[in-house]
Amino acid sequence: MQSEGPRVLLVEPFYGGSHKQLVDLLQQNVPDCCLCSLPAKKWPWRARTAALHFSQSIPVCSSYRVLFSSSVLNLCELVALRPDLARLKKVLYFHENQLVYPVRKDQERDFQYGYNQVLSCLVSDVVVFNSVFNMDSFLSSISSFMKRIPDHRPRDLDLLIRPKCVVLYYPIQFPDVSRCGEFPSSGGQQDDPHEFSCEPGTDQRPVGEGDQRRPLHIVWPHRWEHDKNPEMFFSTLMKLKEKQVDFHLSVLGETFTEVPEIFSEARRQLDAHIQNWGYLSRDRYLQVLLQADVVVSTARHEFFGVAMLEAVHCGCYPLCPKALVYPELFPAEYLYSTPEQLCKRLQGLCRRPDDARRHVVQVDTSSFSWMSLKERFVSLLSAECP
Template sequence: MQSEVAHSPSVLLVEAFYGGSHKQLIDLLKENVDGCSVFTLPAKKWHWRARTAALYFSQTIPACPSYRVLFSSSVLNLCELVALRPDLARLKKVLYFHENQLVYPVRKDQDRDFHLVSDVVVFNSLFNMDSFLSSIPSFLKKIPDHRPTDLDHLIRPKCLVLSYPVHFPDVSRLLPKHKLLRRPAVPFHVDDITTAAPGEHQQISGDEVMRRSEEDPRQPTSGPADQNPHGEGDPADQNPGDPADQQRPLHIVWPHRWEHDKNPELFFNTLLKLKEKQLDFHLSVLGETFTDVPEIFSKVRCLLDSNILSWGYLSSKEEYLQVLCQADVVVSTANHEFFGVAMLEAVHCGCFPLCPKALVYPEIFPAQYLYSTPEQLCKRLQGLCRRPDVARRHVVAVDTASFSWASLKPHFQALLVNERP
């Protein structure tokens, strides 16, 4: 158990699952908000943390009259904690939902937990909030009798959406030359892309990406969609059909947890179809592994051995970013995602994203990066394997800067002041 107590602290940060994005958020708040005391438990045994962490923290968090705000992720049973520690009940309580259990694809429906007491309920995406609130009525119907009513209507006024703040490091030194050449000089907004004036940077549409990737590889890719932000011709246009861009196999990266809810079966089955069609590609499979790794990983590793560049979790952030910078396409096949830090990190590193047209993805990614069916995913990857230069010349129309800590810091600081809504 980790605990850090500030001098005359005013903000109590409690994290029952101190790992991954949960850890990153707590660390950001601790480093950037004055007067924080931090109490955490290691990121192990999620269900045990959800069921018992409140009891543990009730015994280990010291009484402190200067506390004004309590911030916790939804893993913690805040109801139990404030019941066991009445002195904490008076604080402004902020509960942050990285995910929600009402729509989590659990194996057994009775495994779901439900507990909520908070002054402010914060969700990392609109999809997270809407899916949570809309699932409450059906969840309550499982209660045999004496059901509470209108809980969703009671909770909604307390809710707000505040994107998860991603730390985007400067990766310029890790980017290959072709990514540096097409990197926007300043952050841009998706809404600005389609209205670019002649001579300014414009974006290739989804249909255009598909058309170009299906063209004869011997034909150059050119036109205003490939100009750089300064209005000068892209060096790739000055040398159409750069042999290095065309001949080097497409590098596909899958940077997700090795768990069933990320649907690795769909991803690997798609890659096996590419191999059946004798399409060449390179592959990096990253992400953390836990106790139960889906069998598909061991089954396909030998089948894809000749394609693999990197396989397994990289504990070094530098090495992880280096792989993302060298990759061309990042793929999500998730059937459970409320934000998707790994996808945004990959886009920051210049990868072309392909995501399901579902979950949180339409909220973040324009339609040109979304697929609706496994067949569409396979078709998109087939086209990009045949024309890897299309992915390498494309500037992704996602404003990652709006999800950065620099942009979101003022909102989190305002959240942690002692003012009840």
């Protein structure tokens, strides 16, 4: 029997990056979906005004049963402007949260963004977070966040929101990594994790004679922005250089309008160590991850961390801060507490690179794949409320 119309309305005000990848994946795999989106530009304006745009552009349709949106949307405004959408099962997905998202100075934090997210939670039926860290940091910050209101402050909002909350990890589209470093040029989603040519988390590169003499290859695959703390990363590598420790370096990731000054200085000082520098095509990016030995995060903010898990899937040994989402995803042996600890760990691996190359990382990346998470997403987008 043919469907009478779309049952699931996907609304994405910031259709780019991980936001785009998620709704595209849902649209491809969940029957009867309809996507309404705006390009991933000018995030502050999307957060402020997308609801009004969608109130006019979303077609009226009697078959809708579920509305799924990222938390960029002010869902409260949308359902007030479109009462026909208020009756749907409303699912809100948090890639990040604006209550703890880092700003240079707390005075710079725009109250409206976090306030919109709290209001959206209050009108949602299900509030989904991509990690326990994301959920807990949001809920535990609501009370102090609301204290910025001069008087007549609302109380116990976290108690109203918490019963609606669930954690559902972001589904990563892992490449089909083979032992010889080949993968489909499409970079497409594998439906079955058992189709991988090697077990996720194992070392893809055989360690041969003379391998110990090849310098350790360190990769930093993050956005070139201050919240990823490139200053700490490059400061650590410059200390290694001062100690005359040999290593190879690949600094990947996307650049935006304002690139932190440290990148030009680091490129000059670390030039002799650099293998790759800057944004790469998907295929070339994966090739570099397959060639690298260690992947490092120095992030000041991370609610999930696709880049680190992709690198681990490609065989890299991870080093992450003992903070944010990382203790949730990585065992303690891959975590460091201070810049000094990171430097010491990297120095040890530079001197014995086979320790990283022979190591089997104790992270089952297949548990973050679409195949593992598909049933939960399909259930989430069914018309029945939990």
